[in-house]
Structures are given as C-alpha cells and as structure tokens.
Amino acid sequence: MYAFCCINLAKCVIVQKLDISKQEKETLDEAINYWQQRGLIDDGLAKRLNESYQVKGFDWKRLAQYAFWIALSCVVLAFLSLFADQMVIRWIERLYDTPDTVICIFCLILAFLFYFWGFRNKRKHPDKTFTNEALMALGVFATATFIGYLGKIIDKGSGHFSLLFLASVVIYGVLSVKLSSRLIWVFTLVSFGVWFATETAYHSNWGFRFWGMNYPLRFTLFGALLTAFAVFLQPRIKQLEPFRQISYVIGLTYLMVALWLLSIFGNYSDMDKWSQVRQWHIFYWGLLSSAVSLGLAWYGLKRQDNVAREFGIVFFIINIYTRFFEYLWDNINRAVFFLLLAASFWYIGRWAERIWSGQEKKKAL
Structure with a gap:
C-alpha cells in the first residue's frame, strides 16, 4: 500500500501534502531510504517523495468518534438520572396511567x-x-x-x-x-x-439445559454456525455481503468466548455439581478450546487472515493461562506460582523479540 502511494505521488505534481500519522511517516521514510540505498530510486525522486507527505496534526476524526459516543452515553445517563429527581418522579407517576x-x-x-x-x-x-x-x-x-x-x-x-x-x-x-x-x-x-x-x-x-447442552456449549455451536455463514454463505448474498466482516468478527467472538467458558465450566449446568468436580475431569474441553485457537492461528497465518490469526493467538494465550491458574493456584506455593508466571511472560517477550529482530535483519539486507 505504501509503495503504491509513493509511486503515484512520484508520477504527479504534488499540490497538497498527504497527511499521515507518525507511524506511517516512519514506515514511508524507511521504505524510501531502502529504495534509495539500493539504487531503485535516485536522490531527486527520494527528495520529492519525502516532501510529498507530512505528519498530520490533531486527530479530529478520533475526537469526533469519541465525542459522539460520549454524547450517546450522556443521553443514556440523562435518562437514568431522571429517576433520581423527585420532581421528575412525581411527573412520571402522573403519566403512569x-x-x-x-x-x-x-x-x-x-x-x-x-x-x-x-x-x-x-x-x-x-x-x-x-x-x-x-x-x-x-x-x-x-x-x-x-x-x-x-x-x-x-x-x-x-x-x-x-x-x-x-x-x-x-x-x-x-x-x-x-x-x-x-x-x-x-x-x-x-x-x-x-x-x-x-x-x-x-x-x-427456563432451565440451564437444552437438548443436554448448557449455555457455553449451545453458544459454541451458535458461534460456529454464524462464522460458517459469514465465510461461506454471506458473500453469495448481495444484500448482506457488505456486512460479511462484521458477521465474521462477531461469529468468532461468540465461538471463542463460549469455548473458553466451556473449558472452565464444562457441560455442567448446576454450580454445586461443578464446584465438586476437579478441573482435570473436564480437561478435554480445554484441549478442544486450545486446538480451535491453534487452528485459527494457523489458518490466519496461512491465508493472511488477520482476524483469524489474532483471535487464535489471543485465545490460545488466554487458554494457557486459564489452565495455569486452574491447575496450579491451589497446588503450589504462591511465590513459586508468580515466579513461574513471570518466567512464562519473560519467555513470551523473548520469543516476540526474536521475531522482531529477525524482521529487522531482513529489512537491513
């Protein structure tokens, strides 16, 4: 995308500079320097490209978004605050009929x-x-x-x-x-x-079981069906195709949150019975949740699907730490518990750092 912007900017006379964020400017600066050092563009073109954009000022778009959401929240709060006003309460009582x-x-x-x-x-x-x-x-x-x-x-x-x-x-x-x-x-x-x-x-x-399924298991199936609809059927319906991405995200949200809850509570609908069961008796639900998370992450990486990749990675980490708390919180010393927790986050940080360093080395070549 940035290369496309740069090439188009180089082909035309720049009348007005392109407003971009600071992060986008840094990316464009690195790209132009990379092309210049390898002789893909000359110094004159590099200078014209660098002068064709600038860091935008105050983010008015974000302010507008927050302002409107705050306005809607204030409308709701104003409505709720009516019930705290005695005069308004008396007025509402007169309108009760x-x-x-x-x-x-x-x-x-x-x-x-x-x-x-x-x-x-x-x-x-x-x-x-x-x-x-x-x-x-x-x-x-x-x-x-x-x-x-x-x-x-x-x-x-x-x-x-x-x-x-x-x-x-x-x-x-x-x-x-x-x-x-x-x-x-x-x-x-x-x-x-x-x-x-x-x-x-x-x-x-009005019980907690329907066809032998509690709410988390029901919503696991519901989320899977909604996700499948968004992926396979919605693109074929012209009127609904523009909303496909929203359906995909919400379907995955239903699916992954329900699977995570299922890994904690199993298919139990009675809290008393669930509290008497050791977590390792329902470990297979945790395996299922982790397997689906890994499958989503693999699918996202293979198909360049950022939504699936991020859902998969985030919920895989959530599942790992959920199991960590379930199996170790009551079974080991608290100091050892937090040391293990710190070591795990240190390992994740090192792993992410290696990936980042590798990407930086590839850019330098």
Missing part, C-alpha cells in the same frame, strides 16, 4: 424520525460517519423501546417473550440493509444471540 399503545406509537414515530434523519444526513453528508451512526443508534434504542411496549400490548401470559427478540432481529436486519448501516447490523447479530439464548431457555422450561 398513559396507555402502552400511546407510548408504543410515540416510540415508533421517534424511531422513524431518527432513521429518516440519519439516512437523509447520510445521503447529503456521507463523510460525517459518526454523526450518521449516532442517529442510527438513537433509532435503534427507540426501536427497542417500541418492541418492548408492543410485547406488553400483545402479551397473553405465555412467557414466550423471545419472539420479541426475533422480531427485533428481523426489523434490525431489514433496516441495516435498507439504510446500509453497519452499526444496525451489529445490533442485529447481538439481538440474534439474545433471541437464541431466550428461545432455547423457553423450550427448556
């Missing part, structure tokens, strides 16, 4: 207005990403409130409220496609996971 239908319709209108505002703003100002996504997020919150009150209106006492989460999945899914919103697609997949949890709980009479 407001029909659920009125609140439901009000939230529906509010959601429609936020979506319309966000979509209109996105068409007029596509560069204002954070503003547009913040409006979409407010629409999502209003939609969730609408669905909740709709459930109260149509509730017949069956307790099957997981259908509301399924409705939210459908609504968010349609909106994410129609409005081309990645943020709403995230809420779609989160709602999908909540629906799966509540639906299986409903069919197991």
